[in-house]
Amino acid sequence: MEKHIDRIIAKIVITLISIYLAAPIVATIMYSFAKSWVNTILPDGWTFEWYLQLITNSDFLSALARSIILGFVTTIIAMCCFLPVVFYANVYDESIKAKLRFITVLPFTIPGIVLVTGLVRVYANLPVPQMLVLLLAISLLSLPVTYQALDNAFIAHDFRAMFEQALILGDSPIKAFVKVVIPNIRVGMFIAMLLTFTNAFGEYVLTNIILGGNYETLKIYMYRLMQSNGQASSVLTTVYFFFLAIISIIMIAIMKWQGSKKAEEVEDTKKL
């Protein structure tokens, strides 16, 4: 009986928190479809006009393209830098992991605004492409997320045996890594890439300060719209929200699929 009451209270609590957190998002979505919504409880009417306006706007399309490029390149850099290290730490030397733990608190002790101060001080007057500085810095900022996701990918299999067998059979280390290790961590790697991409796609602080108005990404464009056109900005925010939602749905689907696969494996071993 008491357990039953507990569950009901739990459900109420979660519902209340979810409503609280969802309220701003719901209001933005409604605003994006509203004809006008000033000083009234509900909008005056509904329209798709703002969506058409945004989608056909060339500023929007180029900002979107810039954010996607930023996301892709950052993901590639992050994978090249972190994947070998996480592999090595998991397979050959677990003690490195303790040393790498500083990574997880990095965003808390050195947040973007602090990091950018140092970056501006060092690189602003050097003949280095600022774009390169930005890409590397975003890769670093995404490190905690990427690291965690990649680390999870290495649970379960005996990668050392696999890797060394491939080496004995005559593959070069890189070939062995690509042919034997990567196929076994592809799901975890995909999640790590997805998270890194999302991180870089939505980056604002570094991009705004290092490149300023010279490279208008989606977030910077969103901020500019926010100052001038509320309706268009709400559409953009809604689009951005759905982008995040789609990525989340993909991740839920992957986790479910993996969960069911694991359950099947357990069933199989039981049968044996």
Next chain:
Amino acid sequence: MSTRLKIFLPFGLLILSVLVIPVCVMLISSLQNMDGGLSFSNYHQIFFSRYYRGAIYNSISISLITSVVSLVVSMVGAWGLTKLSLSTKNILITVFNMSSSFAGVPLAFSLIILFGNAGVFKAITSTLHIHDALNIYSVTGMTFAYTFFEIPLGIMFFFPVLDSLSKEWFEVSDVLGASKTFLIGKVIFPIILPNIVEVFVLLFANAMGTYETAYALMGNNLVSIPTVIGSLINGELIANVPLACAFATLFTVIMTIIVWLGNRVTNIKGRRIS
């Protein structure tokens, strides 16, 4: 050795070029005045200017209140989450994860629609003739705004802790006839206390470092450590990078100490239990 080098080279170069060198240069240049000479004038300026002291005070008070409130709410939320079925849990965790990445410009804009001067909340309160005390463009408003990403973050930190509590403890205490308050007060609370400290530290640090949401809501009108740093780097009139470096160094030193202390508390407690 050469394979090891190959493995660590890209990672090492990245850490060196965009973390170690900038942080070191930041440290050194915080001790330089505008002419390049070595002095403590930047720190002197921070501590003896009323404006900059105000920034520190605002940052700390906003972060303290928002992280305490979010800590309590997220603890209850994480507890609620452990009671739900597995599939609902997974979905909700992903949703909370998403809402914490909604922080920044989109969140600021959403809050303006809800609580801004022409927003929904104002419309409701004026129709009902209630005096609306919430001004989103203020220190109080900012404290309120931060909860929208601090709560989901807190839930994500707490959930694994509460979920890993042994079910047997609940059964044993049930069988032995202990009351629920006894179980929570004498067993559960002492066990998770270090985790509470740890999550609090992370939430506090996260709020202290928040720039995007604050800047998007109030521009440079809010005087907090991150926005002051931002305007010192970026501002056309008052650009003073060495001073920004001093602020950033101060921030990093304080946060490193706090996070380190938080970790120590967790480690000591953790060892005692095991």
